[in-house]
Amino acid sequence: MERTLAIIKPDAVERGVTGKILAKIEGDGLKIVAIKMLHMSKGEAEGFYMVHAKRPFFESLTIYMSSLPVIVAVLEGEKAIKKWRDLMGATNPKDASAGTIRKEFAIDIERNSVHGSDSPESASYEIPYFFSNIEIFF
Ligand code: IDP
Numbered sequence: 001m002e003r004t005l006a007i008i009k010p011d012a013v014e015r016g017v018t019g020k021i022l023a024k025i026e027g028d029g030l031k032i033v034a035i036k037m038l039h040m041s042k043g044e045a046e047g048f049y050m051v052h053a054k055r056p057f058f059e060s061l062t063i064y065m066s067s068l069p070v071i072v073a074v075l076e077g078e079k080a081i082k083k084w085r086d087l088m089g090a091t092n093p094k095d096a097s098a099g100t101i102r103k104e105f106a107i108d109i110e111r112n113s114v115h116g117s118d119s120p121e122s123a124s125y126e127i128p129y130f131f132s133n134i135e136i137f138f
C-alpha cells in the first residue's frame, strides 16, 4: 500500500468540477483517506513548491495556487503514486492522453486542474505539509 498527495487546483474548484474529479479518483480504485479545503497563502504555496523555486514559472505558479481555495487529499492504494499520475495525465493538457483528468479539465500548462506527488520522496514531504497523523484515516 502506498499514499500520495492530490490537490484539486483553483481552476477546477472555481469551475465546480471537484465532485467529478473525486468520482474519477474513487472510480479508479484509489481510496480517499484524508481530505479538506484550504486557501494557501503565497508563502505556503512557495513552501509547497520549493523544488521549483528556481524555475521561470515559480512566481506565476505560486500566485495562481494561492489565488483561491483548493482541495487537498491523501489517496491510498496499490501503486497509488503512479496510478494517480496516470489518471492526471501530462503536465501540459496539449500532451495529455484521452481519458485523463488534465485532458478533460485543464485550461493550460499552469492551470492544469490537479497535482499529484511524483515519487515516494515527494509524497513524504507533501502529505505532512497539509495533514497531521490524526487527520489521516486507515
Ligand atoms: P506536474 O504537476 O505534472 O508534476 P511540474 O513540472 O512538477 O508538473 O510543475 C508543477 C506545476 O507547475 C504544474 O502542474 C503546472 O501547474 C506548473 N507548470 C509547470 N511547467 C510550467 C510551465 O512551463 N509554465 C507554467 N506553469 C508550469
Ligand code: MG
Pocket: 116, 118
Ligand atoms: Mg510535479
